[in-house]
Amino acid sequence: MTIIVPSGTGNVYAGSGTIQHPSWSPYDENGGTCVAVSGNDYCVVASSNRLSTGFSILTRDESKIIKMSHKCVIATANCQADRKTLQKTLQTRHIMYMHNHGKPMSVAAMAQLVSNTLYYKRFFPYYTYNLVCGLDEEGKGAVYTYDPVGSYERTGYSCEGTGKDLIQPVLDNQLKASSPLVLPAENWMTALPMDDAVDLVKDAFVSAGERDIYTGDVVELLIITKDGVRTEHLDLKKD
């Protein structure tokens, strides 16, 4: 009997003495880090462009971010096969929405769609860690963070991927916003001006690139404001 699990975890059958490990996994961990920070009138989304498998680099030039519209982007980390299909599916649904409604989806609507799409495959998940980002209907920055099966919440900033554990504490410390860990939920949006937030994200990536082997090569940054989406690239070490 085959059970679909991410590789590296074993199966234990109640009542049997043997542990079975699958010899093949439908998932592959392709690494990479995604970060998003939102402010009063902007949202910065960044992801590393390195694609890896095992200890090898597959390419230095694979973007993890898809631009859905002028005010909504989705950054996805981990399994590239699932990322590509998920992003394609979401984009197709977005085009259908635009045909039927005559306008692009709001970030909140996209956030819900992503959650439903992920949960639809609850029992053979998209092995992806998503960040849905953009400007909300009031023009404020929005970041929604997900787990692989669609559990999501809106936060002021977040990161996902292999460099998450290195970057998240830095953001918690530096963004001068309440931590999302504090309840009741407060406004976690940072008061930092946009340029400072961009610099912080860049610094965070440079640091993560030092210690995380899966993060490196190039960082693609998308800065979303009411004037549209601006793209920057930051070179990281290639080792």
Place this chain on the structure above:
Amino acid sequence: MFRNQYDTDVVTWSPQGRIHQVEYAMEGVKQGSAAVGLKSKTHVVVASLRRPQVELSSSLRKVFKIDDHLGIAISGLVSDGRSLCRYMRNECLNHKFVYDSPMSTARLVRDVADRAQVATQRSWKRPLGVGLLVAGYDTSGPRLFYNCPSGQYYDYKAFAMGARSQAAKTYLERNSCLPEGELTIETCSIGLVGKDLNFTLIEGQSLQPHLDAYKAAEGADDDAPGDGGGGDAPAATPMETS
């Protein structure tokens, strides 16, 4: 009218070799409000007249975006048009999802035509009552097609349909450069097959040498061979898929 005997359903031919129900459907298109299409070397334009049914009502939308590179204008039964529009949008999305590239205009037009044809050959269906002007830009350049309720489709440089469209047609004909009625690579196709020769379709540019040879033979009026083809068949051209 005598034709009433043979027009009860779409699966009956008339003695004159016509299917009246299909022709009635095409008549329905002529009753719709006018739409015009025109193309240049780089662009295609379609326009439609938005004529409200009643003074007090708003007019219906008659031009629809199908995909980034494709749009349509409709004339006739707008509800049939919207149904086709939904189908075309879906096909384009599926194609983009599976092949990661925009669907070619001609292929989509052919699919629409095939669907329209089904309705002309089932006793429990009726032909669609809408004419489509399809404007698209793909790797083959700007394309303009007209889809007919009969299931036929035509590639046009310029076209007009709907009520009082004849005036538009005449204007377009007068103002476009039309080739004269002679044999050109656009106006004829040749197919040949035989011993040691698979069926070969000669169309487009590969026709040119044959036409030149034919014209040379016509003009020379001597005992040169009638056509340029002698023993060897020309290289087989790939069949046009769209």
